[in-house]
Amino acid sequence: MVLIEPEEDGNIGAIARVMKNFGFKELILVNPKCKIGQEAYVRAMHAKDVLKGAKIVEEFDPNEYDFVVGTTAKGGGFYNVRRFSITPRELKGKLSGKVAILFGRESIGLKNEELEMCDLVVRVPTSKKYPTMNISHACAILLYELSGLKEERRLAKREEREAVLKMAEEVLREIRFKKTSQKKTILLTLRRVLSRAGLRKREAYTLAGMFRSIRNAMKNEGN
Amino acid sequence: MVLIEPEEDGNIGAIARVMKNFGFKELILVNPKCKIGQEAYVRAMHAKDVLKGAKIVEEFDPNEYDFVVGTTAKGGGFYNVRRFSITPRELKGKLSGKVAILFGRESIGLKNEELEMCDLVVRVPTSKKYPTMNISHACAILLYELSGLKEERRLAKREEREAVLKMAEEVLREIRFKKTSQKKTILLTLRRVLSRAGLRKREAYTLAGMFRSIRNAMKNEGN
Structure with missing residues (x-):
């Protein structure tokens, strides 16, 4: 993360936080225009x-990196080739090796000659009425897209989902439907809903338990 | 965008900015713990x-919305059903109608009873070393994901989903559970699973019909 002539130390602090949130560490400040004071640390x-x-440096050298990514709030129009941009989502799969992400000044962003040294230019698609984001928010969105942080989830396995459906089927067997297609539609709906929900293990146990309780209650009353 | 008892007016200002960046307008502050002063406007x-x-209100009423989305920095573990979450990306296609996104206090986030009234819970996948984002940054990422939301689907509205839950509850009333918390967990699980699945209208009718048939069968046998 490279900040070119940052002007407000509060933003530098906010960027440090969001970097750590997404597991990034290396922050470079190029010729900062503010002191890093209390606001940054807060x-x-x-x-x-x-x-x-x-690291505080006087100049940025793009040749130290495999990819230099520039950021801009302004679109390229038809002629301004140096501002032709892609979305943060589209960055995925386009970067490898040592990567620098450049953010410009809060006031005027990156200058044309700075954008010219970038291999890629990225722009967060924002509202035309107010396109300019706070630098730390733009940074949050970029790092969110770039971080490969995968959530470990304990999704229900096929047999755990099937256990829910099997119990539901046992319940439905106790009911006399006019058409057999009704039962089939219900079970298909259940199957689809459970899969689309990204059912967790624990939820599968809860729902299978629900249908089991219903079945037992029905059987007891039937006796 | 609904902020529950926000504590710092600077964050409220930052959230207003990022809302406008992504074309959102309606901000609701529930029982704010700070004055909206100069820092917010800066x-x-x-x-x-x-x-x-x-709008400043004293209480939040989930029934005014088709979907209420909670946010959390903490994962659910295996047992904490109310914190089972999805990523901002996964919100896509799961929301329609009037939607409220709830953010909790900067200090402690949303309370358990607040998360329980949410139809969906979303968590930005962050680093384990420092998972807690600044509220306005989390908000930026959510709105970035949501602003791409254009797909029109015939999702079940709140009252259609509620009809499924109401029928399920009537069935569960016939069963004698050892603990009352069991029934509550089942209903919360159902609510979350239905919302995460992006339940369609037609599916809501099918599932409500299933529980109605079960209830009728149980009542008949009871007679």
């Missing part, structure tokens, strides 16, 4: 290590 | 209209 919260570890 | 930048238009 906003960094538990990412003071990222803030303290920030 | 951070809102050109979104002072959103900030000024914010």
